Amino acid sequence: xxxxxxxAIFFYLPVMKDSAGNVLDSSFNIFYxxxxxAIVAYLAFFVVFVSSILYLRESDxxxxxxxxxxxxxxxxxxxxxxATGSIWAKAIWGWYWVWEPRLTTSLVLxxxxxxxxxxxxxxxxxLKRARLSAVFGIVAFVSVPLSFLSIRIWRSAHPLMFGGSLxxxxxxxxxxxxxxxxxxxxxxxxxxxxxxxxxxxYQNEKLGRELExxxxx
Amino acid sequence: MLKGLNIAxxxxxxxxxxxxxxxxxxxxxxxxxxxxxxxxxxLLSSASKTATVASGVLWICxxxxxxxxxxxxxATEVQNSCMDALKMCPIPRxxxxxxxxxxxFLLMLLVEIITIPMFSVLFNYQFTAIIWVGxxxxxxxxxxxxxxxxxxxxVIRARxxxxxxxxxxxxxxxxxxxxxxxxxxxxxRGEDIFSLMSYIRLLVVxxxxxxxxxxxxxxxxxxx
Numbered sequence: 001x002x003x004x005x006x007x008a009i010f011f012y013l014p015v016m017k018d019s020a021g022n023v024l025d026s027s028f029n030i031f032y033x034x035x036x037x038a039i040v041a042y043l044a045f046f047v048v049f050v051s052s053i054l055y056l057r058e059s060d061x062x063x064x065x066x067x068x069x070x071x072x073x074x075x076x077x078x079x080x081x082x083a084t085g086s087i088w089a090k091a092i093w094g095w096y097w098v099w100e101p102r103l104t105t106s107l108v109l110x111x112x113x114x115x116x117x118x119x120x121x122x123x124x125x126x127l128k129r130a131r132l133s134a135v136f137g138i139v140a141f142v143s144v145p146l147s148f149l150s151i152r153i154w155r156s157a158h159p160l161m162f163g164g165s166l167x168x169x170x171x172x173x174x175x176x177x178x179x180x181x182x183x184x185x186x187x188x189x190x191x192x193x194x195x196x197x198x199x200x201x202y203q204n205e206k207l208g209r210e211l212e213x214x215x216x217x
Numbered sequence: 218m219l220k221g222l223n224i225a226x227x228x229x230x231x232x233x234x235x236x237x238x239x240x241x242x243x244x245x246x247x248x249x250x251x252x253x254x255x256x257x258x259x260l261l262s263s264a265s266k267t268a269t270v271a272s273g274v275l276w277i278c279x280x281x282x283x284x285x286x287x288x289x290x291x292a293t294e295v296q297n298s299c300m301d302a303l304k305m306c307p308i309p310r311x312x313x314x315x316x317x318x319x320x321x322f323l324l325m326l327l328v329e330i331i332t333i334p335m336f337s338v339l340f341n342y343q344f345t346a347i348i349w350v351g352x353x354x355x356x357x358x359x360x361x362x363x364x365x366x367x368x369x370x371x372v373i374r375a376r377x378x379x380x381x382x383x384x385x386x387x388x389x390x391x392x393x394x395x396x397x398x399x400x401x402x403x404x405x406r407g408e409d410i411f412s413l414m415s416y417i418r419l420l421v422v423x424x425x426x427x428x429x430x431x432x433x434x435x436x437x438x439x440x441x
Contacts, residue, residue: 056437104395111388119385122375132371135434139367140389142426 034084036190037077038106044074044194045113045141052137055130064130065209067137069201071116073194078110112140220308221315228320231293238289239324246282246332250274254339267342272402275336276394279358282328283321284383287365290317291373300439310436317366325358346404353404353417357397360424364390367431370438393427396420 047070055063085103086096097103119136123129232239253274260266294300303313337344344350368386372378387394396416403413410417 056434105391108388108391112385115381115385115388119371119375119381122372122377122381124376128374131437131440132374135367135437136371136385138434139364139427139430142392142423142430 034081034088036187037084038081039187040190040194041074041077041081041109043191044070044077044198045109047198048074048113048116048137049141052134052141055134056138059131061126061130061209064134065202065205066198067134068120069198069205071113071137072201073197075110075113075117077194078106078113081106082110116140220306221312221319224303224313224316225319225323228290228293228316229323232320232324238286239327242282242286242324242328243331245285246278246328247335249278249281250332250335250339253277257340261341264342267340268405268407269402271336271340271342271405272398274340275332275354276357276398276401278332278336279325279329279354280361280387280394282332283325283358283361283365284386286321286324286328287362287369287386288379288382290321290366291369295373304439310439311432313439314366314370314431314435317370318362321366322359322362325362326355329354329358344405345407346410349410350401350404353397353400353420356417356420356424357393357401360393360397360420360427361390363424363427363431364393367435367438370435392423393420396423 048067051063051066051070054060055067085106090096116133116136120129120133123132253270254261257267257270257274260270291300294303304310333344336342365386368389369382372381372385375381396419400413400416400420403416404410
């Protein structure tokens with residue numbers, strides 16, 4: 001899985017740059033990172049949410065490890081969303097950061113899950129840690145739909161991607177089939193890299209716990 | 218529900234005798250007000266400028282004072298392992314949570330009732346649309362307390378829990394705080410309540426969502 005994902009990233013990225021560079025301003029290239037990463041961050045936090053519920057239902061430490069792994073990867077992706085977003089914003093809007101709802105909620109989303117990881121480090125007893133952080137993971141997910149819906153609830157400078165008008169101010173948009181294809185390929189690549197990173201982290205965590213068990217014996 | 222009220226009454230009775238949480242909440246909130254009135258002393262001459270900062274100043278007071286109160290809510294129960302006694306009571310676990318929500322909510326309301334006139338005095342400001350502002354403040358503080366009690370119960374088990382509470386609570390309660398602050402500042406600027414309905418709707422929805430989720434998950438927090 002890891003091999004496939006990395007192959008996808010390294011193989012497809014040049015393709016993306018070629019096809020996008022012909023049509024649009026070069027700063028638009030970063031969009032192919034920005035949007036898939038954002039989607040993957042949401043996906044990661046959704047995984048945290050689901051596995052937290054499953055943990056509370058089944059009390060199986062497997063789900064705890066899944067939510068930890070997904071949260072860690074999700075925080076990295078959320079940070080990358082902010083980073084790529086600000087670089088892009090600097091090129092297009094002229095500022096790295098503007099205080100408007102979409103950006104603020106993305107930042108909050110990032111902070112909430114940093115809080116999640118902080119909570120985990122502050123709890124010593126593994127069982128308690130698993131249970132309490134699962135509770136927090138469920139409540140925290142409530143802030144994700146806020147981030148996603150904020151663009152529709154408040155008027156926002158951040159362009160709307162689905163429904164309504166597509167990103168059209170540069171004369172581009174997503175109509176071109178080659179652009180769409182590249183976007184989908186990147187989406188696939190990032191989702192795959194998310195899955196591989198998470199499963200890698202999961203294996204790591206599992207081995208770590210087995211080691212702890214062996215030490216304790 | 219009724220049993221939750223009983224526990225809340227017990228808390229209120231303790232609080233009315235000792236008054237340790239309430240007094241520090243009020244004093245803290247007033248201190249913040251004073252700092253703001255010094256910092257914004259240039260603005261005080263103009264009512265329209267005061268109106269623009271009013272909602273921010275008020276909500277910072279409420280939220281900081283509320284955080285202070287939330288820090289102590291479960292701490293009193295843990296001290297003499299009262300929590301274990303409460304858990305042994307033949308009542309649903311939710312009602313412990315409910316009682317804490319009622320208790321902190323009442324404390325916050327009292328703090329707000331004292332802070333708002335003090336704001337009027339210190340900032341030389343005449344409130345408009347006070348009923349709607351009151352409703353928005355009620356809804357906002359309820360949502361804040363609902364999330365706060367859950368997080369407070371969570372972090373009481375953690376190392377350095379008091380440090381962790383604001384860090385976890387503030388971003389998490391933002392879906393309630395943002396519409397509350399925006400609606401309050403809209404009202405104080407003299408906007409029509411109907412133009413602010415989208416904020417109020419958001420506020421009500423999140424109050425319900427947070428309350429429902431917290432009621433569902435609370436028993437996992439106290440289970441040992």
